[in-house]
Amino acid sequence: MQLRFKARGYWKVWKLTGIWLFMALIWTSGTKLRTRSRRANSFAYSNIDTSKDSVFIEGCVDFQLYRQQPEYAAQNATFVMLTRNEELRGVLATIRSMERHFNQWYQYPYVLLNNEPFDSEFIRQVTAATRAKVHFGVLSELEWDFPPEVREKLVFRESIEDQGDRGIMYGNLESYHKMCRFYAGAFYKHSLVAQYEWYWRIEPDVEFFCDLTYDPFYEMSRRGKKYGFTVFIGELYWTVPNLFRHTRSFIRKNKVKMGTLWPLVVRSYNTDFDDDEVLRRFINFDSEVEPELSKELKIQQLLENVKKAKSQDVDREALELLIERASRKPPILEDKFDGEEFNLCHFWSNFEIARVDIFSTGLYSDYFKFLEESGGFWSERWGDAPVHTLGLGMMLDVEDVHYFRDIGYQHSTLAHCPINKAGRQLPYVENVEYQGLLRGGNMVQKVLKDLSRVQEPEKQYGVGCRCKCPRKRDIEDTSQCFRNWYDLTSGDR
Ligand SMILES: Nc1nc2c(ncn2[C@@H]2O[C@H](COP(=O)(O)OP(=O)(O)O)[C@@H](O)[C@H]2O)c(=O)[nH]1
Ligand SMILES: *[C@@H]1O[C@H](CO)[C@@H](O)[C@H](O)[C@H]1NC(C)=O
Ligand SMILES: [Mg+2]
Numbered sequence: 001m002q003l004r005f006k007a008r009g010y011w012k013v014w015k016l017t018g019i020w021l022f023m024a025l026i027w028t029s030g031t032k033l034r035t036r037s038r039r040a041n042s043f044a045y046s047n048i049d050t051s052k053d054s055v056f057i058e059g060c061v062d063f064q065l066y067r068q069q070p071e072y073a074a075q076n077a078t079f080v081m082l083t084r085n086e087e088l089r090g091v092l093a094t095i096r097s098m099e100r101h102f103n104q105w106y107q108y109p110y111v112l113l114n115n116e117p118f119d120s121e122f123i124r125q126v127t128a129a130t131r132a133k134v135h136f137g138v139l140s141e142l143e144w145d146f147p148p149e150v151r152e153k154l155v156f157r158e159s160i161e162d163q164g165d166r167g168i169m170y171g172n173l174e175s176y177h178k179m180c181r182f183y184a185g186a187f188y189k190h191s192l193v194a195q196y197e198w199y200w201r202i203e204p205d206v207e208f209f210c211d212l213t214y215d216p217f218y219e220m221s222r223r224g225k226k227y228g229f230t231v232f233i234g235e236l237y238w239t240v241p242n243l244f245r246h247t248r249s250f251i252r253k254n255k256v257k258m259g260t261l262w263p264l265v266v267r268s269y270n271t272d273f274d275d276d277e278v279l280r281r282f283i284n285f286d287s288e289v290e291p292e293l294s295k296e297l298k299i300q301q302l303l304e305n306v307k308k309a310k311s312q313d314v315d316r317e318a319l320e321l322l323i324e325r326a327s328r329k330p331p332i333l334e335d336k337f338d339g340e341e342f343n344l345c346h347f348w349s350n351f352e353i354a355r356v357d358i359f360s361t362g363l364y365s366d367y368f369k370f371l372e373e374s375g376g377f378w379s380e381r382w383g384d385a386p387v388h389t390l391g392l393g394m395m396l397d398v399e400d401v402h403y404f405r406d407i408g409y410q411h412s413t414l415a416h417c418p419i420n421k422a423g424r425q426l427p428y429v430e431n432v433e434y435q436g437l438l439r440g441g442n443m444v445q446k447v448l449k450d451l452s453r454v455q456e457p458e459k460q461y462g463v464g465c466r467c468k469c470p471r472k473r474d475i476e477d478t479s480q481c482f483r484n485w486y487d488l489t490s491g492d493r
Pocket of ligand 1: 084116165202350
């Protein structure tokens, strides 16, 4: 009796702990598998440095030591933000985030631009949010508005309204068209911007997640880089249906000699048969090569036999193939021009760190003029981002472009945020002069924000400095365009 009771007790205990052990085993091996497979095909969990481009400085540096390097020089550079009086809250949020994570140590000035005069309250609050100089500029009608001869056209208003009816994002907002046109072709000419060699474009309501303890302008300059980005993604097709057609005709007309960056933004069709009229018309994709070639062979044989008047050898199948081809329409790919199509990938232009002169001098401003004459900034809703990217794709080489992988950044719902670099973290040291600015910030909002952020782990493959990231998936691992960037920089093509 006793024994049986005891045995049963053991069994009960075993049954309970055993089941738990078993479940724990499944759970741990499951999570291990999950993390492993996530890491196996993940950029966010790997080192992606290449000889063409890599993170300038992984982890943190002591900003005082960095600035004391004899070769260091502050750059001729500014932040640029186009904005409106009613966006004051978002503007302050952006400037506070920028000051906290970078500019308290470097004091680069800000240029704020508006199509209307900034009001005095706006100017007062923005000026109080930084110790750096802030320039406020108003755009001229020429910079902001479409030319009068365009505005007077009946189709101008019609086509903008029509884009709204067709549900094109921001399509029916005339001001959005003006904004895109301004950033595509006018910002770099504005006198407040043109007085600098470098700019960093920012927007209201963006957020930075890591500390940037070195000077990105100096590192760009030192390494001969011209354009830097954080997010590279696909554009919505219906905003730019004719952009590539006009781009290709600009290239043809000006006999533009492309840089090595160009393959990043196009999909190339099979061009091995360029000197064979028939095959060129029928073959676009690699998978079409073999069947088309074998048909072609049979047809050639048939024609040969006919020529030699060996009519007894006429192959019925080949004859049918010939008839079929004669009546077949070549497949038209409506977005294919000169064997290429825009793959819609673009550098997200709400963040850019770049030289002003890549836009203001040389080919780019001609390209903009050509596009402006085509009317696409109002008859379609061309964004400044795809226009910048196609222009850069023509002019730059891969090595000219830098991916700021170490800058954690969020605009609207998309975010990129890196893991911290192991062994290269330093405690946060506030610039004493910056402390005065902190009073008056909204404490409750700050605490809530901090609670929704995760302190990133430190890993060997990490690149960040003191990153605290939002709980969402990194854009690196969800964007096919980013894979193109990786393939091109790693020479995997
Ligand atoms: N002054 C002014 N700024 C504008 C106007 N429309 C957009 N912007 C600014 O242009 C930038 C991009 O606009 P936004 O609405 O954020 O576009 P999104 O980022 O593509 O959604 C932001 O910095 C806006 O503040 C406008 O009508 N006037
Ligand atoms: C900054 O760069 C601009 C544009 O290249 C130039 O005109 C200006 O003289 C430079 N300023 C300084 C202080 O070097
Ligand atoms: Mg925005």
